[in-house]
Amino acid sequence: MADVVIVGGGLEGVAAAWQLSRRGVTDVVVCERDTVGSGGTGKSSGIVRCHYGVPALAAMATRSLDVFENAEEILGTDVGYRPVGYVVGVGAPNVDALRASLADQRAVGVRTEEIGADDVAPLWPTAHLDDFAAFAYEPRGGYGDAYRTAQAYAAAARRAGVTIRQGTPVAELVVTDGRVAGVRLADGETISAGTVVVAAGPWSVPLLAAHGVDLPIVVHREALVLVDAGQRLGTVPVFSDLVSLQYVRPEGAGRILVGNSDLAVLEPADPDDYLDRATEESLELAVGKLAHRFPRLDDAAVAGTYAGCYDVTPDFNPVISATPIDGLIVAAGFSGHGFKISPAVGALVADLVTDGASRAEHVPEKAFRLARFAEQDPLRSQHPYAGAGEMR
Template sequence: MNHAHPNSAEVVVIGGGLEGCAAAWALTRRGVTDVAIVERHTVGSGGTGKSSGVVRCHYGVSSLAAMAARSLEVFENAEDILGTGVGFHQTGYVVGVAENNVAALHASMAGQRAVGVRTENVGHDDVAELWPTADLAPFAAFAWEPRGGYGDAYQTAQAFAGAARRAGATLHQATTAKSVRTEGGRVTGVELTEGSTIATRTVVLAAGPWSAALLASLGIELPLTAHREQIVLIDPGGPIGPVPVFSDLVSLQYIRPEGTNRLLVGNSDLSTLEPADPDDYSDHADPAHIERTAERVGGRLPGLPAPAIAATYAGCYDVTPDFNPVISETPIEGLVVAAGFSGHGFKISPAVGTLVADLVLEGKSSDNDIPAGDFRLSRFAEGDLLTSPHPYAGAGQMR
């Protein structure tokens, strides 16, 4: 049920996806309960509903690893914290690299441990027990996160929204924000397409790839590319037993269980983007992508009983020039943006909410391992991009 549009709110969140709902939840936990979420369709109907839902803390960027580690605690305790489960399956997460990436793997793991990530080196025999159908010969080293796994991004967004509403926030679906109104360099309200305005002094803009146009109307550039990403679901043709998420940085793919009888396969090579209109794109994988996926999976998992393509889908990432998010104050007082998650958004969403609440209430991060400056919007104009000091050849964008 939607509430009638309010005349005013202490905070208006534009966007009812994962990050917007996480922000509303985090604000209510800090005592800011007069929060209005405006969503043009329904909660989780944009990129959130197309997320592959992988949960990992394996990042070379220390602040991202810390955000994933903090978020993992919420996924593990969702029923206590959010009042409901979020579909989290703690299968574990393994990443494997070739010889040219071994040094980067070890350096990344050291950085992850420094911010509280539980990660360990494992050998071929260990991984063979985890993935008995896999050909592991091309790999030189592996890292193992026993607390990793996968979850349901749509269910998580709903859980954030539900928790926020129980604390007093209001949700307004089928409600489109036309513009952010300002006066004298600060926020004064949000104008809706129907013509009404919600008066407010604080706006959190979390509208995914649609965020850039709203900012552009205010003279603020947010460099985003809507990138179409394709996913393939495979029927293995027989039981394969419990398996963890497998990040294959040799074939540049990731594979995770999907329920009990399918595998979800995604792409780890974003060196070439496929720009798309997030309002009008093919939501099924292309034949060429399906063929490449079949070749990669067949080469990596030759022991599958009788694999067959079960289904495909596609979604859009909102990608920044450095493949890392913007969670930032802006030149307009009272306007905070959380967008450009570049495929990382689900696994860090609880920490995103916390950082947004920090910026709204304090203007700085409350976590020394997650400096707000890392995610500032101005870094693009400054030429100071947020990149891993230990990039992986072939998959540096996503790690």
């Protein structure tokens, strides 16, 4: 018996457990089928940014920065956050959208500004910048380690009294007369609870579908490329290139992690059985984009590749919501945004459990409701970027 059962021990599940424990709700059991952070969490590129065209997401991202910046005090350990800054560059068709988006971001507390090519050049001395028309800069942006962050949430929750059961797959939700009553584990054990939070990424879908709740998620395989720069880069910021549709971040002193920002066409995948590396085609595309953007990295070489899966909703934004089943809450469909907003996601889940509504300014629970899809009212950027609207 527990007050709350959380299905899924990835970032969002353990963030919710930790945030509940901060509210004094500690009779919580997290059921993780493998080990904490062993799913999509461990494949995150770890970008930290607040640059969103959806004000609620921008607000969640900026609220989350306080946790990353003060992790040792708040969580008891460093989580690998490196505030190297975040630059986003756009071409001429997206200048107006960039400026409108920056204004909206500042309105919800994001520290961000427009800068020029002369400002970016010293930050990334090896970059080719001539095809950009405008840039934005967040000094508090950067990157972190999603796996370490998940472990930190889990450890802090345990210290507060939360139970985290690893190697504990949930087979089904127990629902009685339209209300959740707990979960049944794969070994037949039942854990009774008045509230269940399903935060199991793509594995959330069948759990809800068994009770007639449609969670519209597509699993998309996405590869990342690790490049040996062939030289010491110094301290360079994360760079979101919305002309070539790629993002890069430093990985130590002399390596770059390269990701894709073009999700116009998804690559469906089985999250339990997918190719864990870049294909030759995607590698060739990534190398070409990188060579164009950083032509002075003469001795750069591919050091390795890996792949992970996004749980993507129709509007590329998460579901953090009550469901038609009383007491059942879902937090899934993060579409690649989950790490940077995870502290605020945990807080919103805790709000829904304890109050039924969001406590956070600029983060209305209505924005992330599951019902928006049936209502044909998707959560979209107010200022979408041509070519990269899915990620903004």
